Amino acid sequence: MTxxxxxxxxxHYLPDxxxxxxxxxxxxxxxxxxxRARSGIERRHFAAEGxxxxxxxxRAARAALTDAGRDVSEIDAIIVATSTPDLTFPSAATMVQAELGMTNGFxxxxxAVCAGFVYALSNASALIASDQARRVLVIGAETFSRIMDWSDRSTxxxxxxxxxxxVLEAAEGDGxxxxxxxLATDLHSDGRHRDILYVDGGVSTQSTGHLRMQGREVFRHAVEKLASTAEAAMEKAGVRADEIDWVVPHQANIRIIQGTAKKLGLSMERVVVTVQDHGNTSAASIPxxxxVGAARGQVQRGDLIVTEAIGGGLAWGAVVLRW
Structure with a gap:
Protein backbone atom coordinates (compact mmCIF):
# COMPACT_ATOMS: atom_id res chain seq x y z
CA MET A 1 0.00 0.00 0.00
CA THR A 2 1.26 3.47 -0.96
CA HIS A 12 -9.47 29.56 -9.23
CA TYR A 13 -10.07 33.27 -8.96
CA LEU A 14 -9.26 36.12 -11.34
CA PRO A 15 -9.68 39.82 -10.51
CA ASP A 16 -12.47 41.67 -12.31
CA ARG A 36 1.25 38.70 -29.04
CA ALA A 37 4.12 37.79 -31.35
CA ARG A 38 6.70 37.64 -28.55
CA SER A 39 4.65 36.14 -25.76
CA GLY A 40 1.27 34.86 -26.98
CA ILE A 41 -0.40 37.08 -24.38
CA GLU A 42 -3.56 38.96 -25.37
CA ARG A 43 -4.86 40.10 -21.99
CA ARG A 44 -4.33 39.71 -18.26
CA HIS A 45 -6.14 40.49 -15.00
CA PHE A 46 -5.00 43.09 -12.46
CA ALA A 47 -6.03 43.16 -8.81
CA ALA A 48 -8.20 46.05 -7.68
CA GLU A 49 -6.87 48.73 -5.38
CA GLY A 50 -6.70 47.25 -1.90
CA ARG A 59 -11.43 32.98 -3.03
CA ALA A 60 -9.65 30.28 -5.03
CA ALA A 61 -9.51 28.10 -1.92
CA ARG A 62 -13.26 28.36 -1.39
CA ALA A 63 -13.87 27.37 -5.01
CA ALA A 64 -11.59 24.34 -4.63
CA LEU A 65 -13.27 23.29 -1.36
CA THR A 66 -16.68 23.53 -3.01
CA ASP A 67 -15.47 21.46 -5.96
CA ALA A 68 -14.08 18.85 -3.55
CA GLY A 69 -17.25 18.83 -1.45
CA ARG A 70 -15.17 19.50 1.65
CA ASP A 71 -15.53 21.87 4.57
CA VAL A 72 -12.50 23.82 5.75
CA SER A 73 -12.74 21.98 9.09
CA GLU A 74 -11.61 18.85 7.22
CA ILE A 75 -8.36 20.48 6.02
CA ASP A 76 -5.17 19.73 7.96
CA ALA A 77 -2.77 22.12 6.25
CA ILE A 78 -2.64 25.08 3.88
CA ILE A 79 0.35 25.80 1.65
CA VAL A 80 0.42 29.05 -0.32
CA ALA A 81 2.97 29.46 -3.09
CA THR A 82 3.64 33.16 -3.63
CA SER A 83 6.37 35.73 -4.17
CA THR A 84 4.01 38.64 -3.49
CA PRO A 85 2.59 38.12 0.02
CA ASP A 86 0.49 40.82 1.66
CA LEU A 87 3.07 41.48 4.37
CA THR A 88 6.63 40.49 5.22
CA PHE A 89 5.00 38.37 7.91
CA PRO A 90 2.81 36.65 8.92
CA SER A 91 2.52 34.31 5.96
CA ALA A 92 -0.24 34.69 3.40
CA ALA A 93 -1.21 31.11 4.26
CA THR A 94 -2.07 32.00 7.85
CA MET A 95 -4.14 34.92 6.54
CA VAL A 96 -6.04 32.51 4.29
CA GLN A 97 -6.44 30.16 7.25
CA ALA A 98 -8.07 32.95 9.25
CA GLU A 99 -10.22 34.14 6.34
CA LEU A 100 -11.56 30.61 5.82
CA GLY A 101 -12.28 30.19 9.53
CA MET A 102 -9.87 27.30 9.93
CA THR A 103 -8.72 26.99 13.55
CA ASN A 104 -6.99 23.61 13.40
CA GLY A 105 -3.92 22.38 11.55
CA PHE A 106 -1.11 24.55 10.19
CA ALA A 112 10.12 29.67 -5.39
CA VAL A 113 8.70 32.36 -7.71
CA CYS A 114 7.16 30.84 -10.85
CA ALA A 115 8.16 27.34 -9.74
CA GLY A 116 6.42 27.90 -6.41
CA PHE A 117 3.37 25.75 -7.06
CA VAL A 118 5.48 22.78 -8.15
CA TYR A 119 7.47 23.15 -4.92
CA ALA A 120 4.23 23.45 -2.93
CA LEU A 121 2.80 20.29 -4.52
CA SER A 122 5.99 18.43 -3.65
CA ASN A 123 5.74 19.57 -0.03
CA ALA A 124 2.05 18.63 0.16
CA SER A 125 2.75 15.20 -1.31
CA ALA A 126 5.49 14.61 1.27
CA LEU A 127 3.20 15.67 4.14
CA ILE A 128 0.55 13.22 2.98
CA ALA A 129 2.96 10.38 2.21
CA SER A 130 4.46 10.70 5.72
CA ASP A 131 0.96 10.78 7.26
CA GLN A 132 1.48 14.24 8.76
CA ALA A 133 -1.66 15.47 6.98
CA ARG A 134 -4.63 13.79 5.36
CA ARG A 135 -5.95 16.77 3.42
CA VAL A 136 -3.89 19.72 2.20
CA LEU A 137 -5.12 22.87 0.50
CA VAL A 138 -2.42 23.96 -1.98
CA ILE A 139 -2.75 27.46 -3.41
CA GLY A 140 -0.78 29.57 -5.87
CA ALA A 141 -1.55 33.30 -5.71
CA GLU A 142 0.19 36.43 -6.96
CA THR A 143 -0.23 40.19 -7.38
CA PHE A 144 2.68 40.79 -9.72
CA SER A 145 1.09 44.04 -10.91
CA ARG A 146 2.45 45.57 -7.67
CA ILE A 147 6.11 44.95 -8.62
CA MET A 148 6.08 46.05 -12.26
CA ASP A 149 8.18 48.86 -13.70
CA TRP A 150 5.53 50.43 -15.94
CA SER A 151 8.20 52.08 -18.10
CA ASP A 152 9.81 48.73 -19.01
CA ARG A 153 7.90 47.37 -21.99
CA SER A 154 9.90 44.13 -21.97
CA THR A 155 8.45 43.04 -18.61
CA VAL A 167 -7.46 20.14 -2.49
CA LEU A 168 -5.22 17.10 -2.08
CA GLU A 169 -6.40 14.06 -0.10
CA ALA A 170 -4.60 10.95 1.10
CA ALA A 171 -5.65 7.80 -0.72
CA GLU A 172 -4.24 4.31 -0.83
CA GLY A 173 -2.61 3.18 -4.04
CA ASP A 174 -0.78 0.12 -5.27
CA GLY A 175 2.47 1.97 -5.81
CA LEU A 183 3.27 9.90 -8.79
CA ALA A 184 6.60 11.75 -8.79
CA THR A 185 8.23 15.14 -8.30
CA ASP A 186 11.54 16.60 -9.43
CA LEU A 187 12.98 19.85 -8.03
CA HIS A 188 16.08 21.93 -8.82
CA SER A 189 17.63 25.33 -8.24
CA ASP A 190 20.82 27.14 -9.19
CA GLY A 191 21.47 30.46 -7.46
CA ARG A 192 24.29 31.36 -9.83
CA HIS A 193 21.64 32.56 -12.28
CA ARG A 194 19.79 34.87 -9.90
CA ASP A 195 20.61 38.03 -11.86
CA ILE A 196 18.64 37.04 -14.97
CA LEU A 197 15.28 37.20 -13.17
CA TYR A 198 14.84 39.02 -9.87
CA VAL A 199 13.23 41.91 -8.01
CA ASP A 200 15.65 44.72 -7.16
CA GLY A 201 14.25 45.34 -3.69
CA GLY A 202 13.25 43.63 -0.47
CA VAL A 203 13.05 43.91 3.29
CA SER A 204 16.76 44.08 4.03
CA THR A 205 17.28 46.68 1.28
CA GLN A 206 14.29 48.68 2.59
CA SER A 207 12.56 49.01 -0.77
CA THR A 208 9.80 47.18 -2.62
CA GLY A 209 11.69 47.07 -5.90
CA HIS A 210 10.65 46.10 -9.40
CA LEU A 211 10.92 42.93 -11.44
CA ARG A 212 14.00 42.78 -13.66
CA MET A 213 14.51 40.16 -16.35
CA GLN A 214 16.99 39.28 -19.06
CA GLY A 215 14.43 37.74 -21.39
CA ARG A 216 16.81 36.05 -23.82
CA GLU A 217 18.77 34.41 -20.99
CA VAL A 218 15.61 33.20 -19.30
CA PHE A 219 14.38 31.69 -22.56
CA ARG A 220 17.73 30.01 -23.14
CA HIS A 221 17.57 28.25 -19.78
CA ALA A 222 13.82 27.61 -19.76
CA VAL A 223 13.24 25.15 -22.59
CA GLU A 224 16.19 22.92 -21.77
CA LYS A 225 15.57 22.86 -18.02
CA LEU A 226 11.80 22.41 -18.30
CA ALA A 227 12.11 19.48 -20.70
CA SER A 228 14.85 17.92 -18.58
CA THR A 229 12.92 18.12 -15.30
CA ALA A 230 9.73 16.82 -16.96
CA GLU A 231 11.65 13.85 -18.33
CA ALA A 232 13.22 13.18 -14.92
CA ALA A 233 9.83 13.27 -13.19
CA MET A 234 8.34 10.91 -15.79
CA GLU A 235 11.22 8.50 -15.33
CA LYS A 236 10.71 8.54 -11.55
CA ALA A 237 6.99 7.89 -12.08
CA GLY A 238 7.69 5.06 -14.50
CA VAL A 239 5.75 6.61 -17.39
CA ARG A 240 6.63 7.57 -20.96
CA ALA A 241 5.92 10.81 -22.79
CA ASP A 242 3.54 9.05 -25.16
CA GLU A 243 1.41 8.04 -22.16
CA ILE A 244 0.90 11.64 -21.02
CA ASP A 245 -2.63 12.95 -21.62
CA TRP A 246 -1.90 16.60 -20.77
CA VAL A 247 1.05 18.86 -20.18
CA VAL A 248 -0.01 21.73 -17.94
CA PRO A 249 3.01 24.05 -17.99
CA HIS A 250 3.81 27.28 -16.26
CA GLN A 251 2.13 29.88 -18.45
CA ALA A 252 4.98 32.33 -19.07
CA ASN A 253 5.41 32.58 -22.81
CA ILE A 254 3.85 30.64 -25.67
CA ARG A 255 7.25 30.18 -27.35
CA ILE A 256 8.66 28.53 -24.22
CA ILE A 257 5.55 26.32 -23.97
CA GLN A 258 5.85 25.32 -27.63
CA GLY A 259 9.60 24.74 -27.39
CA THR A 260 9.26 22.52 -24.33
CA ALA A 261 6.45 20.46 -25.88
CA LYS A 262 8.53 19.96 -29.03
CA LYS A 263 11.56 18.87 -27.00
CA LEU A 264 9.36 16.35 -25.17
CA GLY A 265 7.98 15.11 -28.48
CA LEU A 266 4.43 16.10 -27.57
CA SER A 267 1.82 17.78 -29.76
CA MET A 268 0.46 21.17 -28.68
CA GLU A 269 -2.98 19.51 -28.85
CA ARG A 270 -2.00 17.83 -25.57
CA VAL A 271 -0.96 21.07 -23.84
CA VAL A 272 -3.33 23.16 -21.72
CA VAL A 273 -2.69 26.80 -22.68
CA THR A 274 -4.13 29.80 -20.82
CA VAL A 275 -1.30 32.33 -21.23
CA GLN A 276 -3.29 34.29 -23.84
CA ASP A 277 -5.94 35.20 -21.25
CA HIS A 278 -3.97 35.42 -18.01
CA GLY A 279 -0.41 36.39 -18.88
CA ASN A 280 2.29 35.13 -16.53
CA THR A 281 0.75 34.79 -13.07
CA SER A 282 3.90 33.21 -11.62
CA ALA A 283 3.06 30.64 -8.89
CA ALA A 284 -0.65 30.96 -9.70
CA SER A 285 -0.31 29.96 -13.35
CA ILE A 286 -0.26 26.16 -13.00
CA PRO A 287 -3.24 25.83 -10.61
CA VAL A 292 -9.50 26.18 -16.26
CA GLY A 293 -8.55 22.95 -18.04
CA ALA A 294 -10.89 20.99 -15.77
CA ALA A 295 -13.69 23.52 -16.30
CA ARG A 296 -13.22 23.24 -20.09
CA GLY A 297 -13.53 19.47 -19.88
CA GLN A 298 -9.95 18.95 -21.05
CA VAL A 299 -8.57 17.57 -17.79
CA GLN A 300 -10.63 14.61 -16.61
CA ARG A 301 -10.44 11.95 -13.90
CA GLY A 302 -7.79 9.37 -14.67
CA ASP A 303 -5.78 11.61 -17.01
CA LEU A 304 -2.01 11.43 -16.70
CA ILE A 305 -0.57 14.93 -16.35
CA VAL A 306 2.90 16.44 -16.27
CA THR A 307 3.30 19.98 -15.05
CA GLU A 308 6.55 21.95 -15.02
CA ALA A 309 7.77 25.45 -14.19
CA ILE A 310 10.88 27.62 -13.96
CA GLY A 311 11.30 30.92 -12.18
CA GLY A 312 13.71 33.26 -10.46
CA GLY A 313 16.47 31.64 -8.48
CA LEU A 314 16.74 29.99 -10.87
CA ALA A 315 14.32 27.42 -9.47
CA TRP A 316 12.57 24.78 -11.56
CA GLY A 317 10.82 21.47 -11.28
CA ALA A 318 8.07 19.12 -12.46
CA VAL A 319 5.28 16.96 -11.09
CA VAL A 320 3.66 13.90 -12.64
CA LEU A 321 0.17 13.14 -11.36
CA ARG A 322 -2.89 11.16 -12.32
CA TRP A 323 -6.01 13.33 -12.01
Whole structure:
Protein backbone atom coordinates (compact mmCIF):
# COMPACT_ATOMS: atom_id res chain seq x y z
CA MET A 1 0.00 0.00 0.00
CA THR A 2 1.26 3.47 -0.96
CA UNK A 3 -0.22 6.73 0.31
CA UNK A 4 -0.84 9.09 -2.60
CA UNK A 5 -1.84 12.76 -2.62
CA UNK A 6 -4.93 12.71 -4.85
CA UNK A 7 -6.63 15.78 -6.33
CA UNK A 8 -10.11 15.98 -4.80
CA UNK A 9 -11.05 19.43 -6.11
CA UNK A 10 -9.77 22.53 -7.86
CA UNK A 11 -10.76 26.15 -8.20
CA HIS A 12 -9.47 29.56 -9.23
CA TYR A 13 -10.07 33.27 -8.96
CA LEU A 14 -9.26 36.12 -11.34
CA PRO A 15 -9.68 39.82 -10.51
CA ASP A 16 -12.47 41.67 -12.31
CA UNK A 17 -10.19 44.10 -14.15
CA UNK A 18 -9.16 42.76 -17.54
CA UNK A 19 -6.29 44.59 -19.24
CA UNK A 20 -6.06 44.13 -23.00
CA UNK A 21 -2.74 44.59 -24.80
CA UNK A 22 -4.07 47.74 -26.45
CA UNK A 23 -4.13 49.48 -23.05
CA UNK A 24 -0.32 49.47 -23.01
CA UNK A 25 -0.21 51.25 -26.37
CA UNK A 26 -1.30 54.44 -24.58
CA UNK A 27 1.81 54.68 -22.40
CA UNK A 28 4.50 52.49 -23.99
CA UNK A 29 6.23 52.10 -27.33
CA UNK A 30 4.50 48.80 -27.99
CA UNK A 31 1.57 47.29 -29.87
CA UNK A 32 -0.88 44.46 -29.44
CA UNK A 33 0.83 42.67 -32.35
CA UNK A 34 4.28 43.05 -30.78
CA UNK A 35 3.13 41.60 -27.44
CA ARG A 36 1.25 38.70 -29.04
CA ALA A 37 4.12 37.79 -31.35
CA ARG A 38 6.70 37.64 -28.55
CA SER A 39 4.65 36.14 -25.76
CA GLY A 40 1.27 34.86 -26.98
CA ILE A 41 -0.40 37.08 -24.38
CA GLU A 42 -3.56 38.96 -25.37
CA ARG A 43 -4.86 40.10 -21.99
CA ARG A 44 -4.33 39.71 -18.26
CA HIS A 45 -6.14 40.49 -15.00
CA PHE A 46 -5.00 43.09 -12.46
CA ALA A 47 -6.03 43.16 -8.81
CA ALA A 48 -8.20 46.05 -7.68
CA GLU A 49 -6.87 48.73 -5.38
CA GLY A 50 -6.70 47.25 -1.90
CA UNK A 51 -7.08 43.69 -3.15
CA UNK A 52 -4.32 41.45 -1.81
CA UNK A 53 -2.74 38.11 -2.57
CA UNK A 54 -4.40 36.47 0.43
CA UNK A 55 -7.80 37.83 -0.67
CA UNK A 56 -7.47 36.11 -4.05
CA UNK A 57 -5.98 32.97 -2.49
CA UNK A 58 -8.96 32.62 -0.14
CA ARG A 59 -11.43 32.98 -3.03
CA ALA A 60 -9.65 30.28 -5.03
CA ALA A 61 -9.51 28.10 -1.92
CA ARG A 62 -13.26 28.36 -1.39
CA ALA A 63 -13.87 27.37 -5.01
CA ALA A 64 -11.59 24.34 -4.63
CA LEU A 65 -13.27 23.29 -1.36
CA THR A 66 -16.68 23.53 -3.01
CA ASP A 67 -15.47 21.46 -5.96
CA ALA A 68 -14.08 18.85 -3.55
CA GLY A 69 -17.25 18.83 -1.45
CA ARG A 70 -15.17 19.50 1.65
CA ASP A 71 -15.53 21.87 4.57
CA VAL A 72 -12.50 23.82 5.75
CA SER A 73 -12.74 21.98 9.09
CA GLU A 74 -11.61 18.85 7.22
CA ILE A 75 -8.36 20.48 6.02
CA ASP A 76 -5.17 19.73 7.96
CA ALA A 77 -2.77 22.12 6.25
CA ILE A 78 -2.64 25.08 3.88
CA ILE A 79 0.35 25.80 1.65
CA VAL A 80 0.42 29.05 -0.32
CA ALA A 81 2.97 29.46 -3.09
CA THR A 82 3.64 33.16 -3.63
CA SER A 83 6.37 35.73 -4.17
CA THR A 84 4.01 38.64 -3.49
CA PRO A 85 2.59 38.12 0.02
CA ASP A 86 0.49 40.82 1.66
CA LEU A 87 3.07 41.48 4.37
CA THR A 88 6.63 40.49 5.22
CA PHE A 89 5.00 38.37 7.91
CA PRO A 90 2.81 36.65 8.92
CA SER A 91 2.52 34.31 5.96
CA ALA A 92 -0.24 34.69 3.40
CA ALA A 93 -1.21 31.11 4.26
CA THR A 94 -2.07 32.00 7.85
CA MET A 95 -4.14 34.92 6.54
CA VAL A 96 -6.04 32.51 4.29
CA GLN A 97 -6.44 30.16 7.25
CA ALA A 98 -8.07 32.95 9.25
CA GLU A 99 -10.22 34.14 6.34
CA LEU A 100 -11.56 30.61 5.82
CA GLY A 101 -12.28 30.19 9.53
CA MET A 102 -9.87 27.30 9.93
CA THR A 103 -8.72 26.99 13.55
CA ASN A 104 -6.99 23.61 13.40
CA GLY A 105 -3.92 22.38 11.55
CA PHE A 106 -1.11 24.55 10.19
CA UNK A 107 -0.33 26.90 7.33
CA UNK A 108 2.82 28.19 5.64
CA UNK A 109 4.10 29.86 2.48
CA UNK A 110 6.50 28.53 -0.15
CA UNK A 111 8.59 30.98 -2.17
CA ALA A 112 10.12 29.67 -5.39
CA VAL A 113 8.70 32.36 -7.71
CA CYS A 114 7.16 30.84 -10.85
CA ALA A 115 8.16 27.34 -9.74
CA GLY A 116 6.42 27.90 -6.41
CA PHE A 117 3.37 25.75 -7.06
CA VAL A 118 5.48 22.78 -8.15
CA TYR A 119 7.47 23.15 -4.92
CA ALA A 120 4.23 23.45 -2.93
CA LEU A 121 2.80 20.29 -4.52
CA SER A 122 5.99 18.43 -3.65
CA ASN A 123 5.74 19.57 -0.03
CA ALA A 124 2.05 18.63 0.16
CA SER A 125 2.75 15.20 -1.31
CA ALA A 126 5.49 14.61 1.27
CA LEU A 127 3.20 15.67 4.14
CA ILE A 128 0.55 13.22 2.98
CA ALA A 129 2.96 10.38 2.21
CA SER A 130 4.46 10.70 5.72
CA ASP A 131 0.96 10.78 7.26
CA GLN A 132 1.48 14.24 8.76
CA ALA A 133 -1.66 15.47 6.98
CA ARG A 134 -4.63 13.79 5.36
CA ARG A 135 -5.95 16.77 3.42
CA VAL A 136 -3.89 19.72 2.20
CA LEU A 137 -5.12 22.87 0.50
CA VAL A 138 -2.42 23.96 -1.98
CA ILE A 139 -2.75 27.46 -3.41
CA GLY A 140 -0.78 29.57 -5.87
CA ALA A 141 -1.55 33.30 -5.71
CA GLU A 142 0.19 36.43 -6.96
CA THR A 143 -0.23 40.19 -7.38
CA PHE A 144 2.68 40.79 -9.72
CA SER A 145 1.09 44.04 -10.91
CA ARG A 146 2.45 45.57 -7.67
CA ILE A 147 6.11 44.95 -8.62
CA MET A 148 6.08 46.05 -12.26
CA ASP A 149 8.18 48.86 -13.70
CA TRP A 150 5.53 50.43 -15.94
CA SER A 151 8.20 52.08 -18.10
CA ASP A 152 9.81 48.73 -19.01
CA ARG A 153 7.90 47.37 -21.99
CA SER A 154 9.90 44.13 -21.97
CA THR A 155 8.45 43.04 -18.61
CA UNK A 156 5.33 44.95 -17.57
CA UNK A 157 3.22 43.59 -20.44
CA UNK A 158 3.93 39.97 -19.49
CA UNK A 159 2.49 39.56 -16.00
CA UNK A 160 -0.93 39.34 -14.40
CA UNK A 161 -2.64 38.61 -11.10
CA UNK A 162 -4.76 35.69 -9.94
CA UNK A 163 -4.99 32.56 -7.82
CA UNK A 164 -5.61 28.86 -8.23
CA UNK A 165 -6.02 26.06 -5.69
CA UNK A 166 -6.16 22.28 -5.33
CA VAL A 167 -7.46 20.14 -2.49
CA LEU A 168 -5.22 17.10 -2.08
CA GLU A 169 -6.40 14.06 -0.10
CA ALA A 170 -4.60 10.95 1.10
CA ALA A 171 -5.65 7.80 -0.72
CA GLU A 172 -4.24 4.31 -0.83
CA GLY A 173 -2.61 3.18 -4.04
CA ASP A 174 -0.78 0.12 -5.27
CA GLY A 175 2.47 1.97 -5.81
CA UNK A 176 2.17 1.76 -9.61
CA UNK A 177 1.78 4.40 -12.33
CA UNK A 178 -1.90 3.42 -12.53
CA UNK A 179 -2.52 5.04 -9.12
CA UNK A 180 -4.39 8.32 -8.94
CA UNK A 181 -2.53 11.20 -7.30
CA UNK A 182 0.99 12.58 -7.36
CA LEU A 183 3.27 9.90 -8.79
CA ALA A 184 6.60 11.75 -8.79
CA THR A 185 8.23 15.14 -8.30
CA ASP A 186 11.54 16.60 -9.43
CA LEU A 187 12.98 19.85 -8.03
CA HIS A 188 16.08 21.93 -8.82
CA SER A 189 17.63 25.33 -8.24
CA ASP A 190 20.82 27.14 -9.19
CA GLY A 191 21.47 30.46 -7.46
CA ARG A 192 24.29 31.36 -9.83
CA HIS A 193 21.64 32.56 -12.28
CA ARG A 194 19.79 34.87 -9.90
CA ASP A 195 20.61 38.03 -11.86
CA ILE A 196 18.64 37.04 -14.97
CA LEU A 197 15.28 37.20 -13.17
CA TYR A 198 14.84 39.02 -9.87
CA VAL A 199 13.23 41.91 -8.01
CA ASP A 200 15.65 44.72 -7.16
CA GLY A 201 14.25 45.34 -3.69
CA GLY A 202 13.25 43.63 -0.47
CA VAL A 203 13.05 43.91 3.29
CA SER A 204 16.76 44.08 4.03
CA THR A 205 17.28 46.68 1.28
CA GLN A 206 14.29 48.68 2.59
CA SER A 207 12.56 49.01 -0.77
CA THR A 208 9.80 47.18 -2.62
CA GLY A 209 11.69 47.07 -5.90
CA HIS A 210 10.65 46.10 -9.40
CA LEU A 211 10.92 42.93 -11.44
CA ARG A 212 14.00 42.78 -13.66
CA MET A 213 14.51 40.16 -16.35
CA GLN A 214 16.99 39.28 -19.06
CA GLY A 215 14.43 37.74 -21.39
CA ARG A 216 16.81 36.05 -23.82
CA GLU A 217 18.77 34.41 -20.99
CA VAL A 218 15.61 33.20 -19.30
CA PHE A 219 14.38 31.69 -22.56
CA ARG A 220 17.73 30.01 -23.14
CA HIS A 221 17.57 28.25 -19.78
CA ALA A 222 13.82 27.61 -19.76
CA VAL A 223 13.24 25.15 -22.59
CA GLU A 224 16.19 22.92 -21.77
CA LYS A 225 15.57 22.86 -18.02
CA LEU A 226 11.80 22.41 -18.30
CA ALA A 227 12.11 19.48 -20.70
CA SER A 228 14.85 17.92 -18.58
CA THR A 229 12.92 18.12 -15.30
CA ALA A 230 9.73 16.82 -16.96
CA GLU A 231 11.65 13.85 -18.33
CA ALA A 232 13.22 13.18 -14.92
CA ALA A 233 9.83 13.27 -13.19
CA MET A 234 8.34 10.91 -15.79
CA GLU A 235 11.22 8.50 -15.33
CA LYS A 236 10.71 8.54 -11.55
CA ALA A 237 6.99 7.89 -12.08
CA GLY A 238 7.69 5.06 -14.50
CA VAL A 239 5.75 6.61 -17.39
CA ARG A 240 6.63 7.57 -20.96
CA ALA A 241 5.92 10.81 -22.79
CA ASP A 242 3.54 9.05 -25.16
CA GLU A 243 1.41 8.04 -22.16
CA ILE A 244 0.90 11.64 -21.02
CA ASP A 245 -2.63 12.95 -21.62
CA TRP A 246 -1.90 16.60 -20.77
CA VAL A 247 1.05 18.86 -20.18
CA VAL A 248 -0.01 21.73 -17.94
CA PRO A 249 3.01 24.05 -17.99
CA HIS A 250 3.81 27.28 -16.26
CA GLN A 251 2.13 29.88 -18.45
CA ALA A 252 4.98 32.33 -19.07
CA ASN A 253 5.41 32.58 -22.81
CA ILE A 254 3.85 30.64 -25.67
CA ARG A 255 7.25 30.18 -27.35
CA ILE A 256 8.66 28.53 -24.22
CA ILE A 257 5.55 26.32 -23.97
CA GLN A 258 5.85 25.32 -27.63
CA GLY A 259 9.60 24.74 -27.39
CA THR A 260 9.26 22.52 -24.33
CA ALA A 261 6.45 20.46 -25.88
CA LYS A 262 8.53 19.96 -29.03
CA LYS A 263 11.56 18.87 -27.00
CA LEU A 264 9.36 16.35 -25.17
CA GLY A 265 7.98 15.11 -28.48
CA LEU A 266 4.43 16.10 -27.57
CA SER A 267 1.82 17.78 -29.76
CA MET A 268 0.46 21.17 -28.68
CA GLU A 269 -2.98 19.51 -28.85
CA ARG A 270 -2.00 17.83 -25.57
CA VAL A 271 -0.96 21.07 -23.84
CA VAL A 272 -3.33 23.16 -21.72
CA VAL A 273 -2.69 26.80 -22.68
CA THR A 274 -4.13 29.80 -20.82
CA VAL A 275 -1.30 32.33 -21.23
CA GLN A 276 -3.29 34.29 -23.84
CA ASP A 277 -5.94 35.20 -21.25
CA HIS A 278 -3.97 35.42 -18.01
CA GLY A 279 -0.41 36.39 -18.88
CA ASN A 280 2.29 35.13 -16.53
CA THR A 281 0.75 34.79 -13.07
CA SER A 282 3.90 33.21 -11.62
CA ALA A 283 3.06 30.64 -8.89
CA ALA A 284 -0.65 30.96 -9.70
CA SER A 285 -0.31 29.96 -13.35
CA ILE A 286 -0.26 26.16 -13.00
CA PRO A 287 -3.24 25.83 -10.61
CA UNK A 288 -5.11 28.41 -12.72
CA UNK A 289 -4.43 26.36 -15.85
CA UNK A 290 -5.42 23.10 -14.12
CA UNK A 291 -8.69 24.61 -12.89
CA VAL A 292 -9.50 26.18 -16.26
CA GLY A 293 -8.55 22.95 -18.04
CA ALA A 294 -10.89 20.99 -15.77
CA ALA A 295 -13.69 23.52 -16.30
CA ARG A 296 -13.22 23.24 -20.09
CA GLY A 297 -13.53 19.47 -19.88
CA GLN A 298 -9.95 18.95 -21.05
CA VAL A 299 -8.57 17.57 -17.79
CA GLN A 300 -10.63 14.61 -16.61
CA ARG A 301 -10.44 11.95 -13.90
CA GLY A 302 -7.79 9.37 -14.67
CA ASP A 303 -5.78 11.61 -17.01
CA LEU A 304 -2.01 11.43 -16.70
CA ILE A 305 -0.57 14.93 -16.35
CA VAL A 306 2.90 16.44 -16.27
CA THR A 307 3.30 19.98 -15.05
CA GLU A 308 6.55 21.95 -15.02
CA ALA A 309 7.77 25.45 -14.19
CA ILE A 310 10.88 27.62 -13.96
CA GLY A 311 11.30 30.92 -12.18
CA GLY A 312 13.71 33.26 -10.46
CA GLY A 313 16.47 31.64 -8.48
CA LEU A 314 16.74 29.99 -10.87
CA ALA A 315 14.32 27.42 -9.47
CA TRP A 316 12.57 24.78 -11.56
CA GLY A 317 10.82 21.47 -11.28
CA ALA A 318 8.07 19.12 -12.46
CA VAL A 319 5.28 16.96 -11.09
CA VAL A 320 3.66 13.90 -12.64
CA LEU A 321 0.17 13.14 -11.36
CA ARG A 322 -2.89 11.16 -12.32
CA TRP A 323 -6.01 13.33 -12.01
Missing amino acids: LRAVVAGCG RVVENTEFEKTLDTTDEWI QTTSDMAA AFDVQ CVLFGDGAGAL TPADRGI LALS
